[in-house]
Amino acid sequence: MSKMSSAKKKISKEQREELLEILKTRFDKNMKRHKGIEWAKVEARLDKNAEKLWSLAEMEKTGGEPDVVGFDKKSGEYMFVDCAAESPKGRRSICYDHEALESRKEHKPGNSAVQMAEDMGIALLTEEQYRELQKLGAFDAKTSSWVKTPTDIRKLGGAIFCDFRFGHVFTYHNGAESYYGARAFRGILFV
Known part of the structure; x- marks a missing residue:
């Protein structure tokens, strides 16, 4: 299998806005998954990581319904996991x-x-x-x-x-x- 080049791992501004809206709506709807985590901080972290947005878009596109499920205090990273009710x-x-x-x-x-x-x-x-x-x-x-x-x-x-x-x-x-x-x-x- 050929690996996708990092140059292709970008989404358009429109796709970015649409994805962020989906993620925020899911985040707000499922607060028990991420108690004490603020969306504004998650979004700021996403803004700095375009390739991660691309990965989240791929998770969404394949039916994973990614959502924040935790925060790693050591690395300062948020954990997104596929939260679809059934396997994607x-x-x-x-x-x-x-x-x-x-x-x-x-x-x-x-x-x-x-x-x-x-x-x-x-x-x-x-x-x-x-x-x-x-x-x-x-x-x-x-x-x-x-x-x-x-x-x-x-x-x-x-x-x-x-x-x-x-x-x-x-x-x-x-x-x-x-x-x-x-x-x-x-x-x-x-x-």
Whole structure:
């Protein structure tokens, strides 16, 4: 897969204004996700990071509904995570990573979670981050999401994914080359 050049990772002024309005509306509607965080400070940080706005636009375009879920006091960065109720529609039916994609002899999916995330300038949630997200609402009650898989599991051909059923977060394993219409991935972006 070819990596997108940073020159293309820009959005127009109109797209920027539209995206900021969507993000602000979502921010205001979901205050429990980011108690004590002010939108004006988030927006000021976004204004200084054009590539991050592009990544947020990609998250939005693929159905992720990104929202602020925290602030890292050490780095001074805000954490945006995909907060769509179900795993993002524009990222479904993908295997875990490029190696898994290449291993399939037939019926290959169009992409992999790791490659899509990299192309979008975001990272897959870890299992721990996924569990933290579930404290803010019930996500993936009908779908599932690939999460960053530990190296030892991946070396053996597996990958892990999570979902939320029966009031609990469940972590499962699958062959990394598998893909399903109800599985995508959730990303995180630090701005």
